[in-house]
Amino acid sequence: MLEVLDPPAVRRWSRHCADALARARAEIDALNVFPVPDGDTGTNLHLTLLSAAEALDALPGDADPDTTWQAFARGALLGARGNSGVIVSQAIRGMAEVLRRAEGRGADLRDGLLKAAELARAAVVRPVEGTVLSVLGAVARAVKDAPDDLAEVARRAAEEARRALRLTTGQLDVLARNGVVDAGAAGLAIILESLAEVVAEAYSDRHDVPAPTERITPEAPGGPGYEVMYLLDAGEDEVDRLRAELDRLGDSLVVVGGDGLWNVHVHVDDAGAAVEAGMAAGRPHRIRVTYLGGRPHEPGPGRGVVAVAAGDGLAALFRQAGAVVVTRAPGSTPPLAALVQAVRSAGSEVAVLPNDVGVHAVAVAAAEIAREEGATVSVLPTRASVQGLAALAVHDPLRRFDDDIVAMTDAAGHTRHGHVWVATREVMTSAGLCRPGDVLGVVDGEATLIGDDLAGAAIEITRRLVSGGSEMVTLVTGADAPPALLPAVRDHLEGTRPDIEIVVYEGGQGGYPLLIGVE
Numbered sequence: 001m002l003e004v005l006d007p008p009a010v011r012r013w014s015r016h017c018a019d020a021l022a023r024a025r026a027e028i029d030a031l032n033v034f035p036v037p038d039g040d041t042g043t044n045l046h047l048t049l050l051s052a053a054e055a056l057d058a059l060p061g062d063a064d065p066d067t068t069w070q071a072f073a074r075g076a077l078l079g080a081r082g083n084s085g086v087i088v089s090q091a092i093r094g095m096a097e098v099l100r101r102a103e104g105r106g107a108d109l110r111d112g113l114l115k116a117a118e119l120a121r122a123a124v125v126r127p128v129e130g131t132v133l134s135v136l137g138a139v140a141r142a143v144k145d146a147p148d149d150l151a152e153v154a155r156r157a158a159e160e161a162r163r164a165l166r167l168t169t170g171q172l173d174v175l176a177r178n179g180v181v182d183a184g185a186a187g188l189a190i191i192l193e194s195l196a197e198v199v200a201e202a203y204s205d206r207h208d209v210p211a212p213t214e215r216i217t218p219e220a221p222g223g224p225g226y227e228v229m230y231l232l233d234a235g236e237d238e239v240d241r242l243r244a245e246l247d248r249l250g251d252s253l254v255v256v257g258g259d260g261l262w263n264v265h266v267h268v269d270d271a272g273a274a275v276e277a278g279m280a281a282g283r284p285h286r287i288r289v290t291y292l293g294g295r296p297h298e299p300g301p302g303r304g305v306v307a308v309a310a311g312d313g314l315a316a317l318f319r320q321a322g323a324v325v326v327t328r329a330p331g332s333t334p335p336l337a338a339l340v341q342a343v344r345s346a347g348s349e350v351a352v353l354p355n356d357v358g359v360h361a362v363a364v365a366a367a368e369i370a371r372e373e374g375a376t377v378s379v380l381p382t383r384a385s386v387q388g389l390a391a392l393a394v395h396d397p398l399r400r401f402d403d404d405i406v407a408m409t410d411a412a413g414h415t416r417h418g419h420v421w422v423a424t425r426e427v428m429t430s431a432g433l434c435r436p437g438d439v440l441g442v443v444d445g446e447a448t449l450i451g452d453d454l455a456g457a458a459i460e461i462t463r464r465l466v467s468g469g470s471e472m473v474t475l476v477t478g479a480d481a482p483p484a485l486l487p488a489v490r491d492h493l494e495g496t497r498p499d500i501e502i503v504v505y506e507g508g509q510g511g512y513p514l515l516i517g518v519e
Contacts, residue, residue: 002201004103017052017191018046023206031181035251038292041084041183047085069095077261083184087184088191095116106146109154110146110153114144120132120136123254124254125243129171130171131185134167135182139161141160151196154196154199158193224267226269226274228289230275230284232261233260234260239282249266249268253266253267254266264284267292272340279333289371303349304351305324305352307324307388309325310356313476313507313508315327317389334362339362339366343367344370344373348374349376350375351391352377352379354379354382355387380405383444387415418515419441422437438452439453439454441457443461454482455484465516473519475505477513478509480510486514
């Protein structure tokens with residue numbers, strides 16, 4: 001019998017939870033009728049706790065309580081899946097806030113469980129009774145007056161979780177109609193029973209999952225059509241505004257986390273709007289969009305390419321090569337809805353060319369939405385328009401899609417890119433302080449020189465990009481390119497490397513007088 005929930009015990013608990021949920025996940029999935037009957041709650045909870053266990057496995061053996069509990073909470077946050085997984089990850093965070101700076105005795109576990117129930121309920125914008133929140137609340141009340149004995153607190157928590165689980169059937173109409181307990185609450189009961197077993201040092205290989213009392217009849221699809229989840233880098237003020245916006249857009253909204261990293265979960269009809277709201281709040285990543293029901297958009301037939309262009313001339317070039325084009329202003333990202341629509345219209349197998357680092361996240365979100373609607377979509381890592389042109393030049397719709405993506409990615413990857421820019425504001429770069437009127441030269445996304453002569457800077461950037469194996473240089477002129485700029489660079493290339501093919505396009509892009517690509 002343990003007297004202290006120390007770091008080794010926390011590791012054993014996390015692994016025991018993951019193993020127990022792995023065994024029970026199919027039975028828990030079968031209970032899943034709320035908030036949508038998608039049959040994945042057991043799987044989601046297993047993956048959430050597995051992520052937490054793996055985060056602890058990666059720690060050194062002598063990690064202290066602070067490090068251990070932080071890793072446990074962060075692992076659960078990063079791996080949280082589905083509505084219940086996100087809520088459980090917040091409960092673990094609540095326990096971690098208390099136990100990371102405590103000895104791990106009975107009173108500490110009691111306070112941790114109280115904090116877990118508090119934070120989990122606060123994370124759900126519109127709490128519903130008969131769910132994992134109800135069971136967490138019941139557990140908190142049951143242990144509130146428990147003696148300072150670790151085994152007793154853990155035993156009370158496990159027993160109350162099982163008792164409160166049985167009550168969920170009568171607390172929520174959809175559970176009563178289907179004769180089931182709440183699936184997320186069933187998973188929580190297993191998690192707390194696993195804790196009690198670790199403390200008692202008496203492990204079980206089986207945890208009962210209450211079977212339905214009657215045959216479940218699938219209900220007609222209703223409510224929002226998509227589940228949207230993403231991790232978000234943002235401040236608390238931005239997240240408060242995001243909660244209000246997502247609450248307006250959909251339901252089943254849960255936002256958990258803190259210290260600049262959040263896990264966002266919501267059910268919506270407009271998945272694009274939910275992702276765009278995240279982009280307005282901060283930096284969303286690991287975006288997942290899951291189709292829940294209703295009538296999805298049918299992807300168009302055939303193979304297609306979607307390209308993002310920052311100038312009329314570039315847009316015309318991509319269209320001439322057969323791409324569906326989404327335009328954007330220089331320095332901005334295109335609307336997610338426009339990218340989604342472009343992917344839908346491009347075909348059932350689509351390659352997306354973001355052509356800018358800042359556009360990549362939007363392209364990934366659009367691809368996720370289109371995939372849930374049945375399309376096969378690949379987002380290529382094109383960081384510049386010249387890489388997009390190189391990829392499109394080798395596109396072959398008659399090849400197998402995967403082979404075509406490999407060929408396009410290879411062409412883009414073998415294209416070095418650079419540009420020159422006349423600064424309109426003071427900015428600190430890796431090349432030093434750039435003041436208004438200075439010319440900034442960029443190679444492969446990295447500022448490498450600051451000068452006062454546009455043509456001289458363009459020639460130097462071209463020289464740095466060209467190597468002994470270079471075969472072709474692509475020059476794309478911008479809307480504000482002075483007449484002498486292009487001839488100066490071309491004369492330099494013809495004089496120093498007459499063997500290289502030179503291709504010139506009028507891109508019409510704003511802000512960048514010259515884009516340079518070298519293959």
